[in-house]
Amino acid sequence: MKTTTAMIIALLAWGIALPLQAHESDKKADVPGFRPPTEYSKAFAQQVESSKIAVFPSIVRTVNPAEGKVTQEYSCASRDIVIEFLGENGLGTAHAESIEFDMSEEAKERGQFALFNHSIRTIGKQLDTYEGDADYILVLDIICIKNSVWGIQCYVLDRKGGNVFSFLLNSHHKALVDAGLKAADASPESMELLIAESTKLAMATLKENVVLERKIAAYKPDPRHVGRYVNQEVATDYIEFKPDGSFVGNKSERPLEGTYAVLPDNAVIITIQGMGNAPIGRMDGDRMLDPDGIAWVKAATIDGFPEATITIIPGTWNSTGPVDKHRRFYELFKVKFQKDAKGNAELLGLLLEEKGYDKYEIADPGFWFPEEEGARKNRAATFGEFVNKLELKTDYALGTEFVFHIEQGIQEVYTVIVNAKGKVVWEDSQKCDETVYDNVDLRITPERLVLATMVTIRLTPVMGLDALPQKELAPEKKKVLEEMRMGESSGGSCPME
Numbered sequence: 001m002k003t004t005t006a007m008i009i010a011l012l013a014w015g016i017a018l019p020l021q022a023h024e025s026d027k028k029a030d031v032p033g034f035r036p037p038t039e040y041s042k043a044f045a046q047q048v049e050s051s052k053i054a055v056f057p058s059i060v061r062t063v064n065p066a067e068g069k070v071t072q073e074y075s076c077a078s079r080d081i082v083i084e085f086l087g088e089n090g091l092g093t094a095h096a097e098s099i100e101f102d103m104s105e106e107a108k109e110r111g112q113f114a115l116f117n118h119s120i121r122t123i124g125k126q127l128d129t130y131e132g133d134a135d136y137i138l139v140l141d142i143i144c145i146k147n148s149v150w151g152i153q154c155y156v157l158d159r160k161g162g163n164v165f166s167f168l169l170n171s172h173h174k175a176l177v178d179a180g181l182k183a184a185d186a187s188p189e190s191m192e193l194l195i196a197e198s199t200k201l202a203m204a205t206l207k208e209n210v211v212l213e214r215k216i217a218a219y220k221p222d223p224r225h226v227g228r229y230v231n232q233e234v235a236t237d238y239i240e241f242k243p244d245g246s247f248v249g250n251k252s253e254r255p256l257e258g259t260y261a262v263l264p265d266n267a268v269i270i271t272i273q274g275m276g277n278a279p280i281g282r283m284d285g286d287r288m289l290d291p292d293g294i295a296w297v298k299a300a301t302i303d304g305f306p307e308a309t310i311t312i313i314p315g316t317w318n319s320t321g322p323v324d325k326h327r328r329f330y331e332l333f334k335v336k337f338q339k340d341a342k343g344n345a346e347l348l349g350l351l352l353e354e355k356g357y358d359k360y361e362i363a364d365p366g367f368w369f370p371e372e373e374g375a376r377k378n379r380a381a382t383f384g385e386f387v388n389k390l391e392l393k394t395d396y397a398l399g400t401e402f403v404f405h406i407e408q409g410i411q412e413v414y415t416v417i418v419n420a421k422g423k424v425v426w427e428d429s430q431k432c433d434e435t436v437y438d439n440v441d442l443r444i445t446p447e448r449l450v451l452a453t454m455v456t457i458r459l460t461p462v463m464g465l466d467a468l469p470q471k472e473l474a475p476e477k478k479k480v481l482e483e484m485r486m487g488e489s490s491g492g493s494c495p496m497e
Helices: 005-014 041-050 076-088 112-126 174-179 188-218 324-354 379-388 447-462 475-485
Strands: 052-055 058-064 069-075 093-096 136-145 148-157 167-169 227-231 238-241 246-251 254-262 267-272 276-283 287-289 295-298 310-320 360-362 396-405 409-419 424-431
Touching (some): 052 076, 058 076, 058 188, 076 093, 076 136, 136 188, 148 174, 167 188, 174 188, 227 447, 310 324, 310 379, 324 360, 324 447, 324 475, 379 396, 379 424, 396 447, 409 447, 424 447
Parallel strands (some): 052 093, 058 136, 310 360
Antiparallel strands (some): 148 167, 227 238, 227 295, 238 246, 246 254, 267 276, 287 295, 396 409
């Protein structure tokens, strides 16, 4: 999965500290540094106890901003602390090497992550002639600004210099900030003490990463954890844990996907390709509490589903913004949407059928949700009153509303389900912006298909659609969806004749 700017923004919203950040944040990540995942991480964590590790002199780089200079030194004392720590903590059999890696070649790109990757490549080139007896290479890189530690980089590599289990620490990480790594002065004695304390922090972080990786590897998806958890303060934010150990989610209008694990202490860890591991909360029964104490509640299946029946009431369109300024356009669009409403309801029905659910009916009368700001606060109850008068033959009724800003486009997709008596049993609001179409070419994919798909995604857990076997659609229905997805149909109706 490609890492995008949108994904980075979403991860920052989760409170995950990334080396790509260029700004400081008051919120520090309580995680064991940033460790980009590799295909060898799991094996290293499981096998490190019986591994041979060659430890090289630690690199100490000191930046003097006033002079614009970087000095590079080496610490055998730091190397020896590493060897002692590994032995005392069952992290392999370590031995000392004397090669001092030349790190003078500057990275072409700026930022710690660029420096981190550049340094791994630089060390890798110099390992070409290394013939020592080791399974892994370990080098510590401590970066100081004057007499303060700016960052720590721990390189755990294979014999050819490939990244295995390397990580970095910076000011975004609580552990480094709490350690307060600053020498009393720039004297050799004070700096030696500073490097020793930095080394101990790096090794404690390495051990924490090994323990975490083992716990993640040991996790087997638990049916009690499977499900969709919805943020109780922001209805559009959710994370869905799947039975195969993967997850999908949405945070601050940004999609995420990866794998998850729930540790023995109920901490929830997600892993995203290229971004590493991060804790996002703690399980508490049928809810997850995030680091800010906000509850993400598991979406329960509505009583009776997926066997229950439902009537889809043709959806409505409402507009916000300077309507009077664009009154003619507004009236024309409103007429068109009313004309297309039943076709849009049929489209939603097709998507439900594609998920294996066919116990729905399409109602003839549509429902226009109230436009006035005050009345909109009670729109679910108003829909319920409307349904109560219909004398439904199904167990439930579903209504949708698409809210557009007259100048800015789609703003919200609102869905509500009531029982046959009109009692509200579920409602959902998806706030939208241009990111809704990040991966959609509207020249090909009709917008109404995008919106209907958004509704279907939210209905899936509450209607128990994941429990249904997918069925092959009838040829004429399958053709409708195929043509829409290929951009061959852009009309307002959903031809089912």
